[in-house]
Amino acid sequence: MKGNVIIVGLGLIGGSIALSIKEQHPDAHIIGIDVSYRTLEVGLSRGIIDEIGESLLIEAKRADLLIFCCPVKETEELIGHLAKLKLKPELIVTDTGSTKAEIMQCAKVLSDRGITFIGGHPMAGSHKSGVEAAKRLLFENAYYLFTPQKTERKARVEKLKQWLLGTNAKFLVLSPEEHDEITGMLSHLPHVVAAALVRQTEDFTKVHPAAFQLAAGGFRDITRIASSDPRMWTDISISNKAVLADQLRNWRAAMDEALTLIEMGEKEALYSFFDEAKEFRDTLPVHRGAIPAFYDLFVDVPDYSGVISEVTGYLAKWEISLTNLKILETREDIFGVLQISFQTADDRKRAKTCIEEQSGYLCYYEE
Structure with missing residues (x-):
């Protein structure tokens, strides 16, 4: 799909959505808007966005897809400004907020003008924040919820799904109240x-x-x-x-x-x-749900200098990314426990195989 995609709020969520859109739709032109110019410079230098936008008021008229990736109250305020601008008739506006009823009520000012607003909520995150932590597969296998207006055409919801196919998320449509x-x-x-x-x-x-x-x-x-x-x-x-x-x-x-x-x-x-x-x-199902899951692997490791870098080195060879690690217990001359956290269950499973094959250390985790 071709078109201009404007992302307002280029943090972890906005940056990750931008990367997923670029992967699936390489012809899309992504414009970033953020209160931090440094954030926009980082996004541009890393290829997350294609252009630094001046402001929503100036850039909105160019948008084919506009995504608010900022706090709910801020998004509601920006929608009020957006409703006063001349916009493309086929524009789709969405957001990534964690609550939907109030924002959908606020967005009626767009619907009254014939502009599509579809509430969105990608149910994924990370212990890291900021555009530096953005990753294309942040939403893989997570639920991505949509809350369209009751009168919204199904074709518009399907078009938004097409834009977001690169997230590899599981789409689910709900009413704002539900x-x-x-x-x-x-x-x-x-x-x-x-x-x-x-x-x-x-x-x-x-x-x-x-x-x-x-x-x-x-x-x-x-x-x-x-x-x-x-x-x-x-x-x-x-x-x-x-x-x-x-x-x-x-x-x-x-x-x-x-x-x-x-x-x-x-x-x-x-x-x-x-x-x-x-x-x-x-x-309860074990896949990703409303709260981001923590995929922890526990490794029995001996207490000697360099053991942590040894284990992380094995993971690096297999190109397995971890999100966090800590030592739960280490005592001289006995095995301690190294807790490693991963983004996905698949990464954890591969890490267990990797570490056990490379080191012989016992690895285990709980479902």
Whole structure:
């Protein structure tokens, strides 16, 4: 497909979308717009974009596809400016925000002018940020959700899918309301719960300092999402406040129930509480979902200088990219545990084979 693609907000998401479009549609001309000129220079020098745009107000009239890759509230403001401009009649506008009901309501000013706006939400990310971390296959096998207006023609949704084929994502169409309910339950609520648990633990460690050291490992892993960008999650929480407030009330009721069972010593009821949770959790699919999955590989390594560079060297030979690593335990003269995180389950599987074949170290992971 040919045409001008304008990406507003050239960070991890915007840069990765640009790379996927260039891979699938080499004739597309990609124009980047960002508040940081340095970011645009990096994007241009790395071939992520083809041109640095001056501003949305100046460049929008050239666009065949326009993608907002910025916070929801900022996107809503920019849509208001966009609605006042002379645009191509066949323009498709989309976004990448984590909430959809408010932004779709805001975008009616475009629909009233006959301009297509299709809400979008690629459900993938990374612990890294910025255009430097952009990668073409960031969204591979992840869900990419679309929330078109009820009156939108299916052909326009299909055209947007064609533009984004290079993401190798799994496309799913939802209503804006259903999108916000689902992501509220599976993504937004867990982030609030994780943040609250970490804050409670911070207070607890002031009374019991030894708990700070013991919080490494499993506790740190299950609360990993609490390390997400606080500005982004403030924006998401406000944008989806009605849904999130309702789900938090349900969560509070569930915790009250658990508290009652524990205080009353209801052994059978407590067993059912945990067993039913285990049974349902074990049926959940293992592919990428609402929260970016962490594909961790654990490697038993001996304690000697250079062992980490040895292991990472094996991965480099096989051209396997890792996203993070840390030592869980090392003691003199015994094996420690090296935890390596990967972007995909396939990378983790290949890494296990690679390290075991090259070194003989035991590797394992949990589904």
